[in-house]
Structure formats: structure tokens, C-alpha cells
Amino acid sequence: MCRSGHGAMLRIHLHILRILLFLLFSSTVVSSIRCYECENGVNPACGKYFKAYQFKAKKCGDGSPYYKCALQRQTESDGYVGIARVCYEMGTLYGLNETDGCREWTNEIGFTALYCFCSTNLCNKGNNPSLDNLLVMTSALALVYSFLFH
Structure with missing residues (x-):
């Protein structure tokens, strides 16, 4: 009887976990x-x-899936570092890899900047948004692990 109760409880926990993951995504x-x-x-x-x-x-783009959060960092010749945090409409800068993470981009007139993209709410708060996302994912995995194995 105990085994049956344990199996039923595990199924309930898995069902709750599926619902939470569905709501999250x-x-x-x-x-x-x-x-x-x-x-x-x-x-x-x-x-x-x-x-x-x-x-x-x-709030970016009225529900459009074509927006990400971005952080742009550019170092001027005098050493000044310009930083901008923005809602970025994908496809705005030709030739720029817009997947999540950071990369340098140079346009045809020599303007160079570091662009960091991320796809979760308020993820452009740090100096490197992709590291902030890693922290969120690690926390989510720890939560899933605790549901399944404790």
C-alpha cells in the first residue's frame, strides 16, 4: 500500500510540474x-x-515575438564607455547575429559595438545578460530537481 501511495504522489508532483512549466513557457x-x-x-x-x-x-512591441532585450556597449577613442539598454526589434541591424548572447558588430562605416541579446523579462539589467539568463536557468533546474527527487 505504501508503494502505491508513493507512486500516486509522484504522479501528482509530475502533473503539477508539467502545469507549472506550461504556464512558465x-x-x-x-x-x-x-x-x-x-x-x-x-x-x-x-x-x-x-x-x-x-x-x-x-513593454516591447505590443505582443510581437520579434523583440528582445539588448545591451549595447561602445568604447569611444577617449576611453568613454557608452552603454544603452533597449527593446531591440530583430532585423534592425543588417548582418548582426541576434541569437541570445554577446558579440561585437561593425557596420560599413566602421562603427563597432558589443551587443548582448536576451529573451526574458528585464534580462538586460546586467553587464552581460547571457550570464543573468544562466543564473535563471540554473535556479529553474534546481527547482525541477527538488520536485522530482525530494
């Missing part, structure tokens, strides 16, 4: 992504030591 697909938008040239709190509490998140 369906809400990401249905709603617009929200990103920080700012420039450190306008407000220094948008710079390297980002102060998220000073900015409101922007």
Missing part, C-alpha cells in the same frame, strides 16, 4: 517582453553599475 510566448531602456549618457545610473530601481521597464 506559455506566458513567455503570449505576452510582450519587458526590457529596461536607458542610456548612460543621459543618466549615469544606466552605466556599468546599473541601478535598476531608477528605471521603469518598457
Whole structure:
């Protein structure tokens, strides 16, 4: 009888886990992504030591799946580092790999900048959004593990 009860409990936990995962992924697909938008040239709190509490998140693209959060970093010849956090409409910059992660891009007139893309709400808060996403995924996996094996 104990074995049967344990198996039933495991099935309930798996069912709950499936529902939670469905809600997590369906809400990401249905709603617009929200990103920080700012420039450190306008407000220094948008710079390297980002102060998220000073900015409101922007809802990007009215539900369009063609937006990501982005962080752009450009070092000027005088050493100044310009940082911008934006809602990025995919396809805006020709030839730029827009998959999640960071990469340098140079246009035809020699403008070079580092672009970091990410696909979850408010993920452009850090200096390297792809590392922030890694932390979120690790936490999610730990939660799944605790449901299944404890």
C-alpha cells in the first residue's frame, strides 16, 4: 500500500510540474517582453553599475515575438564607455547575429559595438545578460530537481 501511495504522489508532483512549466513557457510566448531602456549618457545610473530601481521597464512591441532585450556597449577613442539598454526589434541591424548572447558588430562605416541579446523579462539589467539568463536557468533546474527527487 505504501508503494502505491508513493507512486500516486509522484504522479501528482509530475502533473503539477508539467502545469507549472506550461504556464512558465506559455506566458513567455503570449505576452510582450519587458526590457529596461536607458542610456548612460543621459543618466549615469544606466552605466556599468546599473541601478535598476531608477528605471521603469518598457513593454516591447505590443505582443510581437520579434523583440528582445539588448545591451549595447561602445568604447569611444577617449576611453568613454557608452552603454544603452533597449527593446531591440530583430532585423534592425543588417548582418548582426541576434541569437541570445554577446558579440561585437561593425557596420560599413566602421562603427563597432558589443551587443548582448536576451529573451526574458528585464534580462538586460546586467553587464552581460547571457550570464543573468544562466543564473535563471540554473535556479529553474534546481527547482525541477527538488520536485522530482525530494
